[in-house]
Amino acid sequence: MATKSFTTDLKFDRKSADNLIQALAGRSKVKRHAPANVEMVKDSDLIKKMFMKG
Numbered sequence: 001m002a003t004k005s006f007t008t009d010l011k012f013d014r015k016s017a018d019n020l021i022q023a024l025a026g027r028s029k030v031k032r033h034a035p036a037n038v039e040m041v042k043d044s045d046l047i048k049k050m051f052m053k054g
Contacts, residue, residue, distance in 0.1 A: 012020070041047055 041050075
């Protein structure tokens with residue numbers, strides 16, 4: 001169900017709470033870079049085939 005993710009209660013233990021505090025307090029900037037080895041796919045059949053199971 002799509003709304004299940006909105007009703008899930010998050011549970012924190014000591015380790016996950018400490019990690020969350022460290023992540024929120026971090027002052028380092030995010031290092032962004034352009035993706036490498038990118039290939040544009042325009043063929044709709046190929047796109048469908050990539051997402052098919054099996």
